[in-house]
Amino acid sequence: MQIEHDTMVLVADGRKMLFFRNKGDAAYPNLEAETVKEQDNPADREQATDAPGRSHNSVGSHRSAMDEVNFHDLEEARFAADAADMLKRRALAQEFEKLIIVAPPTALGEMRKHLHKEVQNRLIGEIAKDLTNHPVPEIEKVIAAS
Numbered sequence: 001m002q003i004e005h006d007t008m009v010l011v012a013d014g015r016k017m018l019f020f021r022n023k024g025d026a027a028y029p030n031l032e033a034e035t036v037k038e039q040d041n042p043a044d045r046e047q048a049t050d051a052p053g054r055s056h057n058s059v060g061s062h063r064s065a066m067d068e069v070n071f072h073d074l075e076e077a078r079f080a081a082d083a084a085d086m087l088k089r090r091a092l093a094q095e096f097e098k099l100i101i102v103a104p105p106t107a108l109g110e111m112r113k114h115l116h117k118e119v120q121n122r123l124i125g126e127i128a129k130d131l132t133n134h135p136v137p138e139i140e141k142v143i144a145a146s
Contacts (some may be wrong), residue, residue: 001100001125001146002026008034008096010087011139012103012111014076015084016132020139021096029140037086080107084114091118099123100143104130 003009009020009031017037024030031040080103090096099119103111105128115123131139 001127003029003100003103003140003143004098005122006096007027007098007100009100009102009139009143010083010108011131012080012107013100013132014074014079014104014107015128017079017086018132031136031140031142032118033136047096070136077110078109080110081114084111084119087119088116091116093120097122100125100127102127102129102139102143104128 003022003024005022005025009022011018011020011146017035017069018033020031021034021093022029023032040076087099091099099122101108101123103126108128109125125143125146127143129142131142134142
């Protein structure tokens with residue numbers, strides 16, 4: 001997929017958003033970072049077993065339904081909705097004409113649920129991969145190869 005000049009590229013996962021703008025052209029892309037937004041959202045395995053919202057005081061082997069809540073997943077879903085909202089605000093402010101979104105399948109699916117029509121109209125490509133921790137040249141190569 002070609003990244004035309006001035007195309008906005010969002011590289012995101014459930015905790016980090018990287019906004020790039022192609023300052024190069026389609027033949028020689030040059031992604032420059034515009035915005036980085038990161039959320040402190042530790043993985044579930046790092047949370048204590050008696051974390052808030054978890055009840056282990058029930059009698060017998062049955063536990064509270066609150067045990068089923070995965071706060072990590074909820075925060076990632078909220079973060080994807082926030083990313084979609086940020087894209088909406090930027091689209092309505094005419095900050096970009098073309099957009100490519102790169103995100104893991106789960107985050108991409110969650111974002112799609114919340115994309116405003118103005119964002120959808122500007123979306124020229126989606127790549128279902130997690131590239132948030134990759135160097136910019138590798139991101140450029142993956143998009144070009146897609």
